[in-house]
Amino acid sequence: MKDVSRRSFVASAVAGAGVMAGIGQASAQAAYPSRPITMICPWGAGGGTDATVRIVSSLLEKELGQPVNVVNRTGGSGVVGHAAIAAAPPDGYTLGMLTVEISMMHWQGLTELTPKSYSPLALVNEDPxxxxxxxxxxxxxxxxxxxxxxxxxxxxxxxxxxxxxxxxxxxxxxxxxxxxxxxxxxxxxxxxxxxxxxxxxxxxxxxxxxxxxxxxxxxxxxxxxxxxxxxxxxxxxxxxxxxxxxxxxGVDYATGAWRGIAGPKNLPADVQAKLGAALKKVFDSAGYKEFMTNRGFGMTWADAAGFATFMDAGDAKMGIAMKAAGLAKV
Known part of the structure; x- marks a missing residue:
């Protein structure tokens, strides 16, 4: 009887440890973000991209409960900042604002980065x-x-x-x-x-x-x-x-400058999901709408999948235009 009791106790302890481990893993996942997030802006302070990324970051702080600190990484016609976003660790603690130039720079031979170099999270602005x-x-x-x-x-x-x-x-x-x-x-x-x-x-x-x-x-x-x-x-x-x-x-032609939030490639799925949900709340908020409306900026939403499709289509369109203008180097 003692052996049976001992085996039952060990089995219960192992099972309990497994349950606790599962709870611990779930808690670790639910804890994101547990520290401040850096948001990279690939263009200078005072411009439209800087203004947009700062309002998004300010409102995102409230949704995530952690500081979201904007860092301007300028230079190389946007290459420096976009490269910094792509090169960051894929842990969700370094994000950035992509702009339309990511669908243009590689055609000009300025970088090998393309829209596929990122984990897209949300399109938040487009100005035709x-x-x-x-x-x-x-x-x-x-x-x-x-x-x-x-x-x-x-x-x-x-x-x-x-x-x-x-x-x-x-x-x-x-x-x-x-x-x-x-x-x-x-x-x-x-x-x-x-x-x-x-x-x-x-x-x-x-x-x-x-x-x-x-x-x-x-x-x-x-x-x-x-x-x-x-x-x-x-x-x-x-x-x-x-x-x-x-x-x-009667001419069915549309294009425009756009801005969206992304992280480096291979962001964990749970992190992408949490950020995507938080960014949708930011986009729908009265604060965001008032800020963008007062400045005349367009508000266009696409989730991660929609943003990826949007960028791919824009990349192809820009390639056609740049080749026609003799500006493509690749």
Missing amino acids: PGIQVRADSPYKTVKDLADAIKASPPGKMKASGTGQGGIWHLALVGWMQSMGLPANQVAWVPSNGAAPAMQDLAAGGVDIVPCSVPEARSIIEAGRARSLAIMAPERNPQFPNVPTLKEAM
């Missing part, structure tokens, strides 16, 4: 380009402008908005292609961003600036420019009077 002209421009509609572009010798009309091969340059190239025109039908004048390009537009230095309407907003509201259309599937509710290209001229 508007097609801006001067307030006194003779083109009252985007169809008027398109007809003038078609009738002009290649390169006579000029556009600006970013550097050579930047997102707004490629948006223009894509629009030209959608109309059956050569990529260089409108000459591109490189600039240090949309703000100086809009000033140049108002002064008469260029004819068109294809940048996001929020970036053009101050010049438009000052009565010095007009937005004729946006390259998006739907109108922006913040700018309801600006039609889509499809509405205005």
